[in-house]
Amino acid sequence: MKKYNIVLLTILLSFLALSGLSGLTNESVSIHMHITNTEQGQSPVFIGRKVLFSYSAPSKKRYIRRVGISFGFEDYRVVYPFFKNGKNVFIYVADVPAGIASIDYRIIVDGLWIADPNSPQTFVSNDGFTISRVEIPAYLKYSTETPVIKQGRTVQFIYSGDSGKSVFLAGNFNNWDPFMLRMKEDPGEPGLYSLSIKIPSGNQYYTFIADGKEIIDPNNPKKAIDKNGKKVSYLFVP
Template structure:
């Protein structure tokens, strides 16, 4: 399956080809599931922007950088010679063999120092507010800016609150459902639901046996390794998972 995706997917910036790192397959799979551009959304520790693949050049510039830098969108493209999109052995979508498909995107990490992300888009050379984001504010120079309200920054990552207990935490948009599963419950995505302890911040403490275990979060139907945990491994079926240790 991984070899198939590697052959089928390329990330393009106008004039350049960027190789897809194997650790980013979960993110690429998330992009592939986006059927059309939508308003910016918080994804992990950043904000994901999308735009129509029919546009030639799209960029975004941010108030927290004083609008001194333009971040040009990358292009996720499925080549035209791939007429079927196959997921888990099933044909999910028939494609026009005469036309490439894909989406433009930019992923912007959330800085520690801001509560709102104010920005402007550059679409085909024109500076404008984001047409996909209905939230707009008037900037300091009388120019309309788009705004994304950010969830509260979670506290520093803490593995265990007490011996024999593990503290899970995850950041997502407010009022959503986030669950956790792993080697401790046979990867059941429904058994353990995190509680939203502050807007956009979800936590759960579980008593677990001593030793190493693996886990992922489940959010919007996606299998998501812990963004706050850099210790990743591959599961038996080849998926990226997070790994942690419960001490006595």
């Protein structure tokens, strides 16, 4: 088992490197643990900005050589291979695509195209094929657009994390006060916090504060270093 964990961690690190990630983040550790502990195929699981698909043989008597997956947003042109964990479960880890509300896909088992037996939804396409579908959680759909600049210099900030936290927004637009701008958790989407405020034009720098811990916006690629050498997020308001 120890040898297997080392091999699996090597696979995961290779995947993260190909994804442009470096180091073991909370997301990557969670993915590793999920892969290690998965004992049978299950519905797709979202961890951070990744989604994990899994498949296992319907019975122990059936031997499966290869499993793949193909996606509707790519018109099913590409088949991506699964890898197998130490419990004979085939797994594929994908980035959550931006700009769509759900992921349509099909599983390929030893060359046979099928619907995912663990998919929460299926439908029949115009061509008569049964397609699997998984809805993308609202917090991920929102996070592809954060921060959202609206009319009149109003900006919507969105933070996703654990439910029940005290989350605040601090930036140069409020003199970095860590308690002035509290973000509200969406009761319909636990763990999704948002705040819309009007801020001045120009470059604006900010960070989130969750239970006293400063967190830069993971969904905003624009980063800067403040005068104290601390990394922060920024945006330009017209």
